[in-house]
Amino acid sequence: MLNAHPARRALRTGAVLSIVGILAVSSAMSASADRGPVYPSKAQVDRAKSAVVTTSGEVASLDAQYAAASAQLTQVQDSAAAAAEAYNGARYALDQRTAETTAAKKRAAQAQQLADAAGLQVRRYAATVYQQGGNLGELEAYLSSTGPQDLMDRATAIQAVSDARTRTLQQAAASSIVADTMRQQAAQAEAAQAKAAADAQAARNAAQARADQAQAATVQIQQQQQALTVQLATLRKTSVALEKQRQDGLAAAAAARAAAAEAARQARLAADRARAARNAAERKAAQQAAARAAAEAARQRAAAEAAQQAAQQAAQNKPTPRPQPENPPPPPPLSTDGGVSAVLAYARAQVGKPYGWGGSGPDSFDCSGLTMRAWEQAGVSLPHYTGAQWDQTSRVAISDLRPGDLVFYGTDGSSSHHVGLYVGDGQMIEAPHAGAYVRYASIYRSDLISYGGRP
Secondary structure, X not given: OOOHHHHHHHHHHHHHHHHHHHHHHHHHHHHHHHOOOOOOOHHXXXXXXXXXXXXXXXXXXXXXHHHHHHHHHHHHHHHHHHHHHHHHHHHHHHHHHHHHHHHHHHHHHHHHHHHHHHHHHHHHHXXXXXXXXXXXXXXXHHXXXXXXXXXXXXXXXXXXXXXXXXXXXHHHHHHHHHHHHHHHHHHHHHHHHHHHHHHHHHHHXXXXXXXXXXXXXXXXXXXXXXXXXXXXXXXXXXXXXXXXXXXXXXXXXXXXXXXXXXXHHHHHHHHHHHHHHHHHHHHHHHHHHHHHHHHHHHHHHHHHHHHHHHHHHHHOOOOOOOOOOOOOOOOOOOOOHHHHHHHHHHHHHOOOOEEOOOOEOOOOEOHHHHHHHHHHOOOOOOOOOXXXXXXXXXXEEHHHOOOOOEEEEOOXXXXXXXXXXXXXXXXXXXXXXXXXXXXXXXXXXXXXXOEEEEO
């Protein structure tokens, strides 16, 4: 019996240990199965928020830098295009001065011919007088007369000859003065031509320098934008191609907002003009109504007087004169819209060709070169210069544009630096700037002039 107790105690001890082990495992499994979610600490949350804010701030900063670079690129390209158009203006002025010099020299040559002819007559007169021994020939006519009548006849003839010689002398003097004046004008025109040639060369040099600067700046800005695109792609965990598409989309949206704002401004201007036109029309209608009333009163008075005269004539058995027919109204002016289709077709065919300053086709164009060539298709001659195209076209409000009209950009029309060909629906075909191609674009930009031009 004594030997059995230790065995039973060992058995009980093992059982107890087994039960404890089972309970421990069960508790562990239960704790593992029932454990709740693990929340990050406040420090972890703050660090995550800070990282998000930092990334967003960097993205916004890079977006702003990209947009600023795009605006700078546009400004550089527009400045170069404006310099090129200034060269077109200087070249146009040179052409005018050259034509004026040619005309002045022609007038001077004609005046000199007249002066030479008058001088020849004077020299002939002097030779005749010398051959006659001074005025002795005229005195001899008086001394050799055979009577009073013969003397009067000879005196009259001598006076006529004297008058003719006086006129010859006066004509010679006047012709000489005119010839001198024409030579002075020709010299002044030639000096103006020389100055215009120097100005044109200076404008060409400036345009070339501006174009070179624009080319260098374009390369630099595009490299900057490429680096910004890579940084944005890294921060946003996207590809460079997707980030470039995103930037293009942002630029397009900004351009659309600017175009909408300009369109709204033009609409307000059109509404103001419409109100002014309505007020003027109302005043004119009132004036016309008053004029019609006065005319009707006058017509009635005339009819009453005619009836009274007819009655008097009938009483005296006199026939009544028939009224004269009124003159027919003049025919309406002929429409000039027939050639616009050729203008638009030509411009559309140039889309995709490169911009080239001073270019007027067929391989490259600048802005005024494109509009000049387009309107040539309709038989309309426009100068290769925006300011002159403004001066030689009729004004039309932006709200009243028709396809084929010209739209101008700048502070005013005569000094405008860009022109496009309106094609309808707020769109134009333009040759924009160096590095770009002839394209369709919205007409609505911040420097759009409120009136277009109709050739």
